[in-house]
Amino acid sequence: MARSGQQGAIEAPVRSRFGYRDIAKRLIGEIHAGDWPVGAKLPTEAVLVDRFGVSRNTVREALRELRDIGYLSKRRGTPSVVISAVTEKGFVNSIGSISELLEYAGGAHNTLLSSEQVVLLREQALRLDCAPDTEWVRMQVLRRRDPIGLPFCYSELFVHPRFAGVTLEADERRALYRAIEQQFDVVIARVVQEIEAAAASSHVALRLEVPEGSPIMLARNHFYSDEGELVEIGMAHFAPGRYRLRIALDRRRAD
Amino acid sequence: MARSGQQGAIEAPVRSRFGYRDIAKRLIGEIHAGDWPVGAKLPTEAVLVDRFGVSRNTVREALRELRDIGYLSKRRGTPSVVISAVTEKGFVNSIGSISELLEYAGGAHNTLLSSEQVVLLREQALRLDCAPDTEWVRMQVLRRRDPIGLPFCYSELFVHPRFAGVTLEADERRALYRAIEQQFDVVIARVVQEIEAAAASSHVALRLEVPEGSPIMLARNHFYSDEGELVEIGMAHFAPGRYRLRIALDRRRAD
DNA sequence: TGTCATTTGTGCGTATGTATC
DNA sequence: GGATACATACGCACAAATGAC
Numbered sequence: 001m002a003r004s005g006q007q008g009a010i011e012a013p014v015r016s017r018f019g020y021r022d023i024a025k026r027l028i029g030e031i032h033a034g035d036w037p038v039g040a041k042l043p044t045e046a047v048l049v050d051r052f053g054v055s056r057n058t059v060r061e062a063l064r065e066l067r068d069i070g071y072l073s074k075r076r077g078t079p080s081v082v083i084s085a086v087t088e089k090g091f092v093n094s095i096g097s098i099s100e101l102l103e104y105a106g107g108a109h110n111t112l113l114s115s116e117q118v119v120l121l122r123e124q125a126l127r128l129d130c131a132p133d134t135e136w137v138r139m140q141v142l143r144r145r146d147p148i149g150l151p152f153c154y155s156e157l158f159v160h161p162r163f164a165g166v167t168l169e170a171d172e173r174r175a176l177y178r179a180i181e182q183q184f185d186v187v188i189a190r191v192v193q194e195i196e197a198a199a200a201s202s203h204v205a206l207r208l209e210v211p212e213g214s215p216i217m218l219a220r221n222h223f224y225s226d227e228g229e230l231v232e233i234g235m236a237h238f239a240p241g242r243y244r245l246r247i248a249l250d251r252r253r254a255d
Numbered sequence: 256m257a258r259s260g261q262q263g264a265i266e267a268p269v270r271s272r273f274g275y276r277d278i279a280k281r282l283i284g285e286i287h288a289g290d291w292p293v294g295a296k297l298p299t300e301a302v303l304v305d306r307f308g309v310s311r312n313t314v315r316e317a318l319r320e321l322r323d324i325g326y327l328s329k330r331r332g333t334p335s336v337v338i339s340a341v342t343e344k345g346f347v348n349s350i351g352s353i354s355e356l357l358e359y360a361g362g363a364h365n366t367l368l369s370s371e372q373v374v375l376l377r378e379q380a381l382r383l384d385c386a387p388d389t390e391w392v393r394m395q396v397l398r399r400r401d402p403i404g405l406p407f408c409y410s411e412l413f414v415h416p417r418f419a420g421v422t423l424e425a426d427e428r429r430a431l432y433r434a435i436e437q438q439f440d441v442v443i444a445r446v447v448q449e450i451e452a453a454a455a456s457s458h459v460a461l462r463l464e465v466p467e468g469s470p471i472m473l474a475r476n477h478f479y480s481d482e483g484e485l486v487e488i489g490m491a492h493f494a495p496g497r498y499r500l501r502i503a504l505d506r507r508r509a510d
Numbered sequence: 511t512g513t514c515a516t517t518t519g520t521g522c523g524t525a526t527g528t529a530t531c
Numbered sequence: 532g533g534a535t536a537c538a539t540a541c542g543c544a545c546a547a548a549t550g551a552c
Contacts (some may be wrong), residue, residue, distance in 0.1 A: 019539070039386035044517060055541045060518085070447035073483035076518045077548035081483060084384050084447060091470030187328050189293075189338035195500040197452045197472035197493065217452035240452050249446040274520070310522045315537085331537045332530035384549060 018052050020061035027062065031071060031085050033166045042072070059231040071250035109147050112168050113140035113207075121159075128158060128220075128233050136233075137164045141176070142207060148181045152242035154207040158233040177223050177232055188231060190224040195245070200237070273307050275316035284324055296334040297327070312461050341510065363488050364402050367423050368395035368462075375413075383488050384477070391488075392419045396431070397462060407497035409462040413488040419500065432487055444481035450474045450500070455492070463494040470495045 013044040018026075027042070036042055043051070048059045063080055066072045072080040118138045125132035136158040143153040159166060163180045177188050198218045217238040223231045238245075282297070291297055298306070303314045318335055321327045327335040355402040373393045380386060398408040414421060418435050432443050453473045456464040461468040493500075 037386075038380075040383055046517080057542090058540060063538080070477075073445070073479060075483050075548080078517065078550080080518090083477065083479065083483075083485065187336055187338060189328060192501065195450060195472065196498070197470040197495050199495070201471045215452040215454045217450065217472065238452065240454070244449055244451040244521080247448045247450075249448070294518070301536075312523090316520080329537075330530080333536070335537090507529060 018054055018058070020054075020058045022064065023048075023052055023059065023062035024065040027066060028071060031082055034085070036082045036085070038082050038085045040082050042082065044079050046164065068248060070246055108143045108145060108153075108167070111142040111144070111151075113142060115139045117164070118158075128235075130158075130222075130230060130233060135161050135168075137161065139176070140207075150209055150239070150242065151207065152239050153236055154204055155234055155236045157235075160229070160231050163231060176234075180231060186225045186229075186231065188223050188225060192222045192224075194220040204237045208237065210239050217243065217245070219245075273309055273313070275309075275313045278303070278309065278314065278317035279320040282321060283326065286321075286337055286442055289340070291340075293336045293337050293340050295337050297337065301333050363398040363400060363408075365423070366397040366399070366406075370394045372416075372419070373413075383490070384475070385413075385477065385485060385488060390416050392416065394431070395462075405464055405497065406462065406494065408491055408493050409459055410489055410491045412490075415484070415486050418486060424461065431489070435486060441486065442481045443478050443486060445479040445483075446494060447479075448474055449479045459492045465494050472498070472500065474500070 021128050027036075030036060042048075042063075045056055045059050045063070048062075049056050052059065063072060063074065067080070071082065071084050072079045073083045102239055116138055117135060119135050120128065120130065120132055122132045125134070139155075139157040139159065141153075141155045141157060142151045143155065144151050157176055159176070159180070161186050163186075166176070166180050166183055168176070168179060172249060180186065181188055198216050200208065200210055200212055200214040200216045202212050204216060208214075208216075210216075217240070219234075219236040219238070221232075221234040221236065223233070225231050282291075285291060297303075297318075300311055300314050300318070300485055304311050306487075307314065318327060318329065322329050322335070325339050326337060329335045329337045371393055372390065374390050375383065375385065380389070393417075394410075394412040394414065396405045396408075396410045396412060398410065399406050399508070412431055414431070414435070418439050418441075421431070421435050421438055424436060435441065436443055451473055453471050455463065455465055455469040455471045457467050459468060459471060463469075463471075463473075472493040474489075474491045474493070474496070476487075476491065477485060478487040478489075480486050
């Protein structure tokens, strides 16, 4: 996507072809490849500036991204240090602080298996931790890294009737809650997630293409709007070895 | 307000009295005070620039801080929205109340099974995602809700030699990193956690008193000091059905 | 120990892309 | 489509921490 702005100058500064995200991805790839093992120092910002032909700001933005998702440790006066180099076998979903929560996660391919109106009965409502006898839209979604690869996640999603009209593209790359946000002008402000391990039921095993009884990481997500309204409930089943959740936490500085 | 930065000018640059942290603190104070209730939009960046007499970069840095710690939701094209008006002490950054995340030891009864000096070989270092050929103290800990109940967690902990002298009470109730903080006057400033499902090895199954091959939730924790030093590594194995990890995420990144 | 070059952190000004309204 | 507002990117300058001499 030919970028080419310029200042008030006469020359054509010709912006670099790289955005900070491109650079971040590239660096992550190199870390995974072992070019910068754990404990090693990354090249200095100045070097990266030269290498990628971008401004220092852009490099710093990329490094910030890597730090946020737990790859780097940064300190004033010394180059960034690699603190994680987990190989990307079964990829890692890094939550810097939020939201790539179940997000596009590096651009997963979502397949909508079904979508239907349901009434939650007592038992099911209890399991989902919401009010019984209410109407919801139930969807089943498979998520893959590649359009033809094995799925790493099978999700059962329940959407509040108010947002029943939400539409998903054929090969949607966004998470459902992102689509809801954009189509209904609500803001998901809070997500409560519960994670546990479980054995794959035949139902789940079939969709994830794993043996029945395989260890599954099960994440129950409750999405709330900024007004405290329950918008979406998700039960995400992750196939073993194909997915890993990473969370980076910072202790609050002053306040 | 005395702004007067400039480029190659002759005037004295005289920076604004406010840094982005000052501005962040101030805005947080105003949010706490109710000036900007939940759901309200903050003034636009341009307005804040005028108000504080700083550059747009500085304002954006402050807003980024507020987003990171869960006060704001940001979206391109529209002013930031306040999504939370409360403060959590201690750990947090977006991840709502880490207390639960990291305090799973809190209130639990910990049993120290072993403690020994080890040198991490390449393979093991790789698995733990840290530098090889380094010396660490390895501990094994069992966690129970009741002194006589079944354990819900078996942890393998690796402590940096500098903190090797850390002592645990017979029936310690604190998490190890807490003990380290208090005994060595360091501050754990960053934690990176990775979660995945796995089948219980015979070793783990024995200690958790579950059948071999049971679905296990495996959490790898890396604890870093405020100086970026790796202090502790933990591999926590959770027994199925006996434990559930709950994470409350507050909004951050909206792009 | 202290000096000093290096490196990152913070801040300024500006230009332009792109989503929202 | 147009106006507004945030996102990304360029370049520069100085402060503060590091690390080596």
